[in-house]
Amino acid sequence: MTTEPYTPAQVPERLFADAEAENRWQARFHAARMSLPGWPLDAPDACVYVSNASGVWEVYTWDRRTGEHRRVTDRPNGTLHATLSPDGKWVWWFNDTDGDEFGSWRRQPFTGDHTDAVPALNEVPDGYPAGLEIGERLTAAGVSTDEGSRLYAVTAEGTECFYENADDASVAALSRDETLLAISHSEHGDSRHPAVRVLTTAGFGTVADKWDGQGKGLTPLSFSPVAGDQRLLVLHERRGREELLVWDTATDTETELPLDLPGEVVADWYPAADALLVVHFHQGRSSLHRYDLATGELTALDNPAGSIGNASVRPDGTVEYSWSSGAEPSSIRARTPDGDDRILLSPPGDRAPGSAAIGDAFVEGAGGRIHALISRPVDAPDGPLPTVFNLHGGPHSADEDRFSAYRATWLDAGFAVVEVNYRGSTGYGSAWRDAIEGRPGLTELEDVAAVHDWAVGSGLADPKRCVVNGGSWGGYLTLLALGTQPTRWAAGVAAVPVADYVAAYEDEMEQLRSFDRALFGGSPEDVPAVYDECSPITYVEAVAAPVLVLAGDNDPRCPIRQIENYLDRLRRRDAPYEFYRYDAGHGSLVIAETIKQTAIEVGFARRALGME
Template sequence: MRRPGQALEDDERVTAEPVPTDVPVLPPEVTARWQARFRAPRVSLPDWAEDAPQRSLYSSDVSGVVEQYAWDRDTGTHRQVTDRPNGTLGATLSPDGETIWWFADTDGDEFGVWMTQPFAGGPDTVALPDVGPAYPAGLEIGSRVVLAGRSTDDGSELWVVPAGGTPMKFYASPDTASVDALSRDESLLVFSHSEHGDPRYPALRVLRTDGLELVADKWDGEGRGLHALSFSPVAGDQRLLVGHERRGREELLIWDVAADTESELLLDLPGDVSAGWYPDGSALLVGHDHAARSELYRYDLASGALVQLDTPRGVVRGATARPDGTVELAWSNAETPPVIRRADGPVVLAAPGEAPPTAYPVEDRWVPGPGGTVHALLVRPAGEGPHATAFLVHGGPEAQDDDSYRARRAAYVDAGYAVVHVNYRGSTGYGSEWRDALTGRPGLTELEDVAAVYDALVAEGVVDPARAVLSGGSWGGFLTLLGLGTQPERWAAGIAEVPVADYIAAYEDEMEGLRAYDRALFGGSPEEVRDVYVRSSPLTYVDAVAAPVLVVAGANDPRCPIRQIDNYLAALDERGKPHEVYRFDAGHGSLVIEETIRQVEVALSFVLRHVEP
């Protein structure tokens, strides 16, 4: 068994298995349109250096692979920083803007080391050679000290590395922990830990960087997490912005660590909120997520005034307040491709080349479910229903589908399918109780909500019950395989991408951070509550699978490892169940655009052969 971080040998490189040749062909203009949405270059919201805001860092797929790019705003120059076959996702800037830090893993396995490169260009250097390779668990960079978290199969370690000094491990635990924040004057550090037993609801601990003395602890009790967002950007100001969920949703408080006092920010907004500081520390840039859309606000800390920023209806994927007071954000909606713009309108950063084609608007549906009202999003193709329909279920499970631009969703609509997204129990954006409702019964709980939406849309005449497809990636892939086995009468086909397929084997092979998450979600390890894992494992229900299934698997996936997928495929083989498999040489998904297009191509080919649009 290959452990995470171990590279494939040349003679075991994975190639795609051949797909059938009797594939229905979409009109050339349809194929060109959906592929253009993937191929059109994109850029991320630029990060910028605290003490050199003219120096920015962003990711882009302009080369065909997601890589990191440096941008000097003073000179207008852009430079590609990383160039690796399977792309580079994690990167940040030092406060002075002189150094780029980027994370080097092996073929997408997420196990590796931090590297540095001068902002102006130059050789790459291993940043923390004494710390060693691992899964990353937080990184905070100061001018005098660096804080780095690492996770391995043995648990978590947190390190402090003084400039020119000896690295020191200041915390180790078999449980999940992460470096969260460093004060602006670098005198205090805060980290999250799960010593209370549940990594979903972390506690916070503050230490002095000089001497590592304990300053304060904060924990809100069982079932209530605390998340350190950032210290005040003003040197000497020891206020820490914290996310909490004391009233059943994500809210904010400011913890004055020096005085050990806190102030909850009571904002009259119905959904979850998060925030970051304005650079002078006088206000917060607040993000508000509700019903699959998001908004931005400026909250003045002195007056308590909450003023909404003028952004179009849709989804803000990230936002930052610049030193001059302007706000930059990444925005899209279901029809309109992503744009990096200022809140007052001007485009900040655009990728070269043609913009991607527009897509399709989503409709909201609110459906009574067994655990409360379920929010779903619907896109209909041209023509009258009932339609052949793809239920594209999101991963996570702590995530949500929203009114943002999705090239994959649009590809299915181009091919003639209606698309349904279900924000099932377990999704974020609908309060803590909704998010946590799957605890002790994961998978089966979410599928009850999917079934409720399915039944409602069949009754409405939107979905043809004989032509419904279930598909998803990661946790969505897990739900797909579980749904094919527990609801075989509903589904005409299934497409499971990088799924959990055999939950007990997945637990044995996955990264330790996910094992800790699973223990909290299931109520213990497989040794302690084996029946709970068996009840939620797709492998348990493989005999009942009736629909053809396509499985897409990453060879180096540390989250949904390959052995447990192979176990499920072998069970399908033994029972003569119709299935196909596509393997790719990367991890939990791909950062290579042509590989992503190939995977969507294989999925569309499969569904067109089995479920006529």
């Protein structure tokens, strides 16, 4: 028995009576944004990026020689994954069906458009993407299906499946001379802490295989950009947090890089392979550094305070990066070797209106000190405020001091916003990230409860007007919170959630089943009690607050059937809920749809709290 899709009866035509406020919140979503342009080493003037300038996130090219920007894909539900061939002559993009993430790679000329696209890898079967490395002589592509992982090599001589395993694996890095290929695998049974294997592309024999043992992942990042240099940059967590090492595969020697930085890091090579560009994350903010491999000197590059999305180094040493803060919309910036830092690219149209700055709270919890990001509406009254606890997805992710049109809308609507980097979040060390193993969901909610207590006790949050909200894993936590903490919440908003974990496991993509087995300690057949204890549907009879659920018909991560199971149980109880169902996958790449969903969510919460 399933619940029929239900569009909320009171979808607001507008959120605000004031025309200026109404225009401002929608303008933040409509304002054109773009990802950091990427380029191939041998053709640095050919760039590719994704942007929402057309109203849908699509792929664009930028010819730095002519200055021309062009949209090159055109699909109803958008296109998010793209790269360029080494010579810059071909744009590759992933072709799925209406956001279901299952499909194949297509390619088209850099100077063409979507009508010129052709299948890029004819003999590689469709599946969920599991890495892609394009060389001049060899292309390696990974595919994940219900049967597991298969990795393929494509050359002029034909297509070869060189790796196959039931556990999660992916193509990670191809050496500059295309003689070595690094893959990430989880043959030891734990995809959350992967191993790295380096293969020779002449026969795909193993050069070396490394795994640091239980609870200690090794993540291959990239080979040196210099031909003949067989050093591989790797993330490790041997000292309880993600750090860097350089593995010289030719001599099988490692050099760990213990950087004097709190938090965690990721990095990429400078073009001459003499230094690394390090992106450092700590307490919700990012910073850029240059690490000299010969001297070990670490130099801060003094980027503005906020968060960095991606960063790369141009052939002349200029560092280009995407940046934003809670108050300032995103921009693409460039920092020259002499220290000049400026905006490099501005998308067409008006810049998004700004928003409120973000503060911090540090709250003691059962598992240690919890970091939360706190935002208050501009000119908010001093008394306790209606407050939305916006729980991030992942779970292995983190909230940051970055710009969010979504957060800004809640602030404009009069809510304080609390974002909790609960146990399970990244950037706070391996123990914090892995503390949810064996008891996911309930562990995170202990931290959310502690921050909720702090928010009420500090006078920020009105205890009778607290909303729990999130998407994906945050949606899962939202439904679990409504059932296990029913007296804390006046309403819940869950977007693309896990609602019935056993049914979700049955229907979700294999990559997530592998993740769940590592997180829960096995499959639902192996540890049924854990899945039962940690599934929102177990507690559905205790849900007291009205709940809004939003879900995509084609979602492979949080499939629709298990959400229908949960809503059917609510319906049998005559519990108050609303259900918005849309034709896309794990979220939408269409801006008009995003605006509609945001209006539905904020409007629902305001009605539930009696604010309208």
